[in-house]
Amino acid sequence: GVLGTDQADYFVDDFCVPPYSANGCASPTLLSAVNITCTSADLTWTSAAGKQSLVEYGLAGYARGTGTKVNYVTSPQSITGLTANTNYDFYVADTCGNDTSAWVKSSFKTANGPITAAFTAVPGLPTAIDLTVAFDASASVGATSYSWDFGDGNTGTGVTTNHTYTANSSYTVKLTITGPCGTNTLSKIVDVQGINIEENIISRSLSVYPNPTAGQIRVTFETASSEDVSLSIQDLSGKNVLRFEESNTNGRFDNYVDISKLARGVYMLKIESGSMKAFKRIVKQ
Incomplete structure (x- = not known):
């Protein structure tokens, strides 16, 4: 045998005791990640009929054994809580009774959008003291929250909102949207005239x-x-x-x-x- 390695054969009298090998339990094949979004992915692989699998995943380059584990599952396996625009590694091994196959590795990257801010600003009729503008951000893509800066020191929230201006001017209105794929902002000039x-x-x-x-x-x-x-x-x-x-x-x-x-x-x-x-x-x- 070869001394100093865990793959050595050990001889006792006339008997050879080989090291443990996972080769008797076939490893999964065709690892892939599909239906990838900014925060989730479906992990797929092919196993022998009736076999259950061990899955582990983490940020690209992580040390196997320190990742998130999902045990005794079959393909496909959905994972959530991921970060947008980030590389991940995942490993899969099959179980064969009390035996486990060698681990097989694959990688994927989460999506980076789309997330796009968009809004319209529709002025109402001015009065002697003010003018109300209706804001609508429903054309935004990938947003779950909406934050407004109306350009006059006031702010607001919501996909639609109204704001009343009390002075004629051109205001820079900024919309900030946040969603699973991150944050995006859009600024527009809103012309307020006719007050007084x-x-x-x-x-x-x-x-x-x-x-x-x-x-x-x-x-x-x-x-x-x-x-x-x-x-x-x-x-x-x-x-x-x-x-x-x-x-x-x-x-x-x-x-x-x-x-x-x-x-x-x-x-x-x-x-x-x-x-x-x-x-x-x-x-x-």
Whole structure:
């Protein structure tokens, strides 16, 4: 035999006593990890019929024997509580009565998303003292919690929320979402205009009808003087989809806007005249 190793053959008189070997119990094959998410995975392997398996897993490079153990199971085996974008090793051995096969190793990496923040901001009608904006983050992907910074020193939570501003300005609103795959943030500029009595002449007199509609809307409002008027229709991302101007309104605007070619959905009508602005939500059927 070879002395100094655990694989030596030992001879006593005329008898040879071989070292223990797991070769009599076949090892599992075809180890794989499937259905991998940011926090879970299904471990699969192939064993001989009727065999149960021992499973151990941990962070890549861990010492076998120190990982998380799941004993006497069959394939597939679901594991949870993992960390996103992280490498893991796992080992599987089969049992054969009182015997155990050699351990077989495989590795996998958890997913890193998707997690994407998205939101819309829809201003209401301004009053003499404030303006309320409706925020909606339901288009976000992979989120379980939502945190808002409204840009004026106030914060909020929830997938949808309203916030009331008390001063005209452009505010940087930040949404932070958190989910199984981590955290993601998105910032947008929200334009708040029309607060105070002088600016509010348009919003106080603004009429848009019919609303909802599949065709034209009639837009009427008063202006402070014979200022030029600019009307734009924006989608909820803030992109202009229609825009036109009218000169010398002589204190009143009364005209039709054709939205028949727009896709169905919610839009924002933005009116500008001189230093004044007003907003109105419209629905295209």
